[in-house]
Amino acid sequence: MSQVTLKIEEGIACISVVRPEALNALNREIVDEMDQLLDQVEKDDSARCLIFYSEKNFAAGADIKAMAECDEEGAKAFAFSPVYNKIADLPLPTIAAIEGYALGGGMELAMTCDIRIAGESAKMGFPEVTLGIFPGAGGTIRVPRAVGEAFAKELIFTGDAVSAQRALQMGLVNRVTADTDVYAEAEKMAKRIAKRGPVAIRMVKEVIRRGLEEPDQNRAIEIEAEQWARLFTTYDQKEGMKAFIEKRKPRFENR
Structure with a gap:
């Protein structure tokens, strides 16, 4: 068992x-x-x-x-x-x-x-x-x-x-x-x-981990900025912001 x-x-x-x-x-x-x-x-x-x-x-x-x-x-x-x-x-x-x-x-x-x-x-x-x-x-x-x-x-x-x-x-x-x-x-x-954007959640978890491990704070912030910008290539980012503007709940698709 x-x-x-x-x-x-x-x-x-x-x-x-x-x-x-x-x-x-x-x-x-x-x-x-x-x-x-x-x-x-x-x-x-x-x-x-x-x-x-x-x-x-x-x-x-x-x-x-x-x-x-x-x-x-x-x-x-x-x-x-x-x-x-x-x-x-x-x-x-x-x-x-x-x-x-x-x-x-x-x-x-x-x-x-x-x-x-x-x-x-x-x-x-x-x-x-x-x-x-x-x-x-x-x-x-x-x-x-x-x-x-x-x-x-x-x-x-x-x-x-x-x-x-x-x-x-x-x-x-x-x-x-x-x-x-x-x-x-x-x-x-x-x-x-x-209910939150799943792509963003996954990515920010990794960014936090890398930031804690990176001894150079400025480099850690660069990593954050790079990954943040990458989100603007995703469907969920477009849907999340469109939903906000249209005053409705977003329908995230994990992509």
């Missing part, structure tokens, strides 16, 4: 882990299943936004029993980084809808997403140092970029889980909502995004 599910409805894709007996903890098989589902999402032209959501617990880390006996080569084989990088590089926007625990590899999964929404009772953190290791699936790289060096070191050095409100203060999540509304809030945002 599959431990990961995918549904795509009205332009919104959702990938969920179904392993409640282990608080949706991740293992190699689950991440490999996720990898295959990502390919399906990318091939589906109807998908405009992808939500990662699992009931009650987002993902309470990685499967420690599966890692405990790893040697160096085994640890490299177990690593989730290639799949997590694939998520981060997806052209469509991604949202992590976080209920319950998002710890270790689970929180690293959330950090691959563009936007994070947490329930008010959610607990998030990186407890790896309590096991004699540290985050190894992008956590030490993505977290400092998201919240700054000092907060990242506090989270990773202590291994302590933080509340949703503390995570919001740090900038670890975008917003906090009632536990019962987490998925609904993520879906609401995803539907808003899905």
